[in-house]
Amino acid sequence: MERLTVKTPTKRDYDIVIDVSFDALNDELKRLEYCGRKALIVTDSIVGPIYLDTIKDKLSQCDITSFDFTITAGESSKTKDNSDAILERLTELEFKRSDICVALGGGVVGDLAGYAVSQYRRGLPFIQIPTTLLAMCDSSVGGKNGVDYNRIKNVYGTFYFPTLVYMNTSTLTTLDERQFYNGFAEAMKSAIIKDEHYYEWLIDSMYEICDRDPEALTELVYRSVNIKRLVVEKDPYEDGDRALLNFGHTLGHAIESYKMGELVHGECVALGMVAAAHISYKKEMISLEEYLELRDMLVPFNLPITVENIDIDEIIRRVSFDKKQDQTGLKFILLKKIGKAVIDRSVTVDEMREALKEIEYTESND
Numbered sequence: 089m090e091r092l093t094v095k096t097p098t099k100r101d102y103d104i105v106i107d108v109s110f111d112a113l114n115d116e117l118k119r120l121e122y123c124g125r126k127a128l129i130v131t132d133s134i135v136g137p138i139y140l141d142t143i144k145d146k147l148s149q150c151d152i153t154s155f156d157f158t159i160t161a162g163e164s165s166k167t168k169d170n171s172d173a174i175l176e177r178l179t180e181l182e183f184k185r186s187d188i189c190v191a192l193g194g195g196v197v198g199d200l201a202g203y204a205v206s207q208y209r210r211g212l213p214f215i216q217i218p219t220t221l222l223a224m225c226d227s228s229v230g231g232k233n234g235v236d237y238n239r240i241k242n243v244y245g246t247f248y249f250p251t252l253v254y255m256n257t258s259t260l261t262t263l264d265e266r267q268f269y270n271g272f273a274e275a276m277k278s279a280i281i282k283d284e285h286y287y288e289w290l291i292d293s294m295y296e297i298c299d300r301d302p303e304a305l306t307e308l309v310y311r312s313v314n315i316k317r318l319v320v321e322k323d324p325y326e327d328g329d330r331a332l333l334n335f336g337h338t339l340g341h342a343i344e345s346y347k348m349g350e351l352v353h354g355e356c357v358a359l360g361m362v363a364a365a366h367i368s369y370k371k372e373m374i375s376l377e378e379y380l381e382l383r384d385m386l387v388p389f390n391l392p393i394t395v396e397n398i399d400i401d402e403i404i405r406r407v408s409f410d411k412k413q414d415q416t417g418l419k420f421i422l423l424k425k426i427g428k429a430v431i432d433r434s435v436t437v438d439e440m441r442e443a444l445k446e447i448e449y450t451e452s453n454d
């Protein structure tokens with residue numbers, strides 16, 4: 089078992105427990121003195137049937153009476169309506185400020201439950217039990233939440249910190265292949281921006297990771313979360329260094345929106361990382377060998393390094409709508425080396441175009 093403590097600006101620090109089972113959950117609930125309270129478990133239609141009973145058992149062993157609220161699995165459930173429905177449920181059940189909310193599922197459930205619960209009586213104790221690799225490595229850490237409206241992602245959102253994040257890496261064995269590597273892209277990203285030793289470990293542990301060995305995944309999640317923790321502790325409200333976490337995301341988001349659901353987020357981040365590494369190489373910040381290695385190391389993890397049927401100008405047009413553009417120019421995250429990312433404001437449209445050409449699938453770059 090691994091444990092990390094995340095410091096928050098609210099001074100209410102929280103622990104992240106990373107384990108290969110749910111066995112230690114009860115001890116955590118007792119430590120937080122949650123026994124005897126009520127809990128609303130928010131989950132989805134895929135995760136609920138697999139893990140809800142186990143979690144309910146764990147809660148009842150601590151004399152916690154649980155209720156559940158199940159959404160249809162998928163991003164289309166991350167709505168204000170569902171958040172309002174959770175708030176109504178909490179009201180009907182007469183939840184007090186000391187009662188708790190548990191998010192059991194991927195990033196959709198975590199973002200939705202966090203958003204709702206931050207508003208109920210100005211915030212209930214909130215436990216995240218992330219069950220996707222993306223939610224473990226990324227969305228359950230850092231306190232951001234939100235819901236979508238009118239196809240605008242996360243347009244309503246708050247910062248609200250959990251009281252506990254409990255990750256059981258054995259739950260990743262039931263995740264479908266595409267979702268697994270979707271989250272892996274964020275793990276790879278954290279290594280590339282901050283920690284070359286972790287990057288090397290990922291490459292060396294390729295077989296164990298792809299086999300989803302829970303012990304290897306515990307190490308992977310621990311190291312990714314630790315990087316995200318250090319970045320968010322330094323910059324909790326996203327004014328500065330937290331931007332480094334957007335490595336691969338500037339062009340990645342633009343490709344994701346252009347492809348309208350055809351590619352998952354992590355696949356677009358992988359493409360965005362290749363493009364950003366290419367720009368770093370062209371600016372003579374990294375060598376050709378480093379660029380090629382970084383690109384080719386995504387392939388064994390089932391991540392794409394080229395993309396078909398893209399309109400490069402349209403993708404660049406979408407970049408300019410990205411929130412990372414402020415008065416001082418587009419904030420682009422580039423690499424000084426594998427393990428060290430920097431914020432750069434000098435990337436030109438031509439450089440982006442050239443990088444997109446590099447990842448555009450043609451017979452010759454296959």
Ligand SMILES: NC(=O)c1ccc[n+]([C@@H]2O[C@H](COP(=O)([O-])OP(=O)(O)OC[C@H]3O[C@@H](n4cnc5c(N)ncnc54)[C@H](O)[C@@H]3O)[C@@H](O)[C@H]2O)c1
Binds near residue numbers: 161223229230232
């Ligand atoms: N708050 C943040 O800082 C932050 C950061 C990154 C992403 N996000 C958000 O996270 C969301 C994406 O999260 P996600 O990729 O986890 O998606 P998700 O929650 O939709 O989960 C993906 C799919 O996997 C299923 N699933 C989850 N756990 C499973 C398991 N153990 N076994 C089998 N199936 C399982 C889900 O039912 C769903 O169908 C997006 O809405 C995104 O905006 C938030």
Ligand SMILES: [Zn+2]
Binds near residue numbers: 274337353357
């Ligand atoms: Zn991401």
